[in-house]
Amino acid sequence: MKLYLKIWRQKDAETKGQIVDYTLDGVEGDMSFLEMLDILNEELVSKGEEPVEFDHDCREGICGTCSLQINGEPHGPDRLITTCQLHMRKFNDGDTIVIEPFRAKAFPVIKDLIVDxxxxxxxxxxxxxxxxNTSGNTVDAxxxxxxxxxxxxxxxxxxxxxxxxxxxxxxxxxxxxxxxxxxxxxxxxxxxxxxxxxxxxxxxxxxxxxxxxxxxxxxxxxxxxxxxxxxxxxxxxxxxxxxxxxxx
Amino acid sequence: MSGLIKSSIARKVVMALSGLFLVIFLVLHVTINLASVVSPDFFNEASHFMGYNPLVQYLMQPILIIGVIVHFVMGFGLELQNKRARGISYVKYSGAANAPWVSRNMIYSGLVILAFLGLHFYDFWVHEMTYKYIEMNPENPTRYYAETVEKFAPFWRTIIYVISFVLLSLHLWHGFSSSFQSMGVNNKYTPAIKSFTKIFAVVVPLAFVFIALYHHLNPITH
Known part of the structure; x- marks a missing residue:
């Protein structure tokens, strides 16, 4: 499927950010959302552009590292999952997807989609x-x-x-x-x-x-x-x- | 205790308690107002009692006014703080996807109710104060019914009252049961509290709407 992405790009914490438009073709429904971003980043790197920075680690919904606001909802439109567990089959060919960092004064943006x-x-x-007391006589919980x-x-x-x-x-x-x-x-x-x-x-x-x-x-x-x-x-x-x- | 005054939880409890206090007042208010439809004589008696009983006038009335002010000032302060907590706004924010409209717009329903209270105070409270303490008129226990009905003669005032009661309904729809959650009550009784809230939020404002429309449609003819 072909997607139109609107992604928040911000150089660093001090620089003002903005939404940048990208078009991504060849997205498969069984890809995870983060895999879709990986493909976008590969394209950007191959063109010599700065890849989109985003947080991720375990990619299986355990670590709590991935943190994207997708179309106005944290972790996207699905329920009881993290962004890494969100599949692209939840979207349709030709969809526009707005991707932003989690917004809070207490979560300042570090770069692009990564927040502190x-x-x-x-x-x-x-x-x-x-x-x-762990000095050797610990009581079994x-x-x-x-x-x-x-x-x-x-x-x-x-x-x-x-x-x-x-x-x-x-x-x-x-x-x-x-x-x-x-x-x-x-x-x-x-x-x-x-x-x-x-x-x-x-x-x-x-x-x-x-x-x-x-x-x-x-x-x-x-x-x-x-x-x-x-x-x-x-x-x-x-x-x-x-x-x-x-x-x- | 100093931490209690500054904390977000304590402020929410103050909102909850002042809100519940105003809910109790609403029950009293709608009961007396319904009397104006059923029994004008009883309505006059009750209104005269409320207007001249020292306990009501010098203790309950100031407490009520303080309750309204606390609820409004605290609510407005919390809203400003909440806006600041977001920092930069989302380009796209799908609030409707995860929370009902009424719960996300309490400040707006509250502001409409506050504006209504301004008109309501002007209509009845300012009138009472002028009658009793500025014009120094003698007690007249039979004037209240006619004065109330007369207020609803203009169509514009009746409509403003009705619209305000709709917003009151929306405010109560979220606020009543929400106040229990703020005070730490979320247990097996919560579904019952939520059901009662929905009934209360419809029945009480509907009774006020009925009273306003009834008096508008049934003016006193001399």
């Missing part, structure tokens, strides 16, 4: 961990009985790959779904209780400091999340936060 998502790392570092439902919910929250689609989709560029998933995966388990109050306060404080927007419960994040992280996590974080803060 280290703000997520800083939120995680602010409290997304448990302190465990499975030694602590945990209700199946809690374990399942904690595991669901832990499937967040930190790709940033929630921020990209949210009209407010809010990071509540990401932060709440990281809070929830510990809040639901006994190992997470010891540092629970500090964790939620520190992570929310860092989230606000990074300049993310406020959650207005539109639910766009949940719809666009490649791992199907639920809004229940945001409600849980709100409860955890209010409980931790009001208790002082």
């Amino acid at each position: 998502r280290s703000s997520f790392d800083r939120i995680q570092q602010a409290g997304g961990f448990i302190s465990v 499975n030694a602590i009985p945990i209700p199946k439902e809690d374990a399942d919910k904690a595991m669901d929250a832990a499937t967040c790959i930190g790709c940033g689609a929630c921020v990209a989709a949210c009209k407010n560029a809010s990071a509540m779904l990401f932060t709440s998933a990281k809070v929830s995966q510990f809040a639901l388990l006994p190992q997470g209780q010891v540092e629970a109050a500090d964790r939620v306060q520190n992570m929310v404080r860092q989230m606000d400091l990074e300049g993310f927007g406020n959650c207005t419960n539109t639910g766009a994040c949940e719809v666009e999340c490649p791992k199907g992280i639920s809004l229940e996590n945001i409600a849980r974080m709100n409860r955890e936060y209010l409980s931790a803060t009001t208790k002082g």
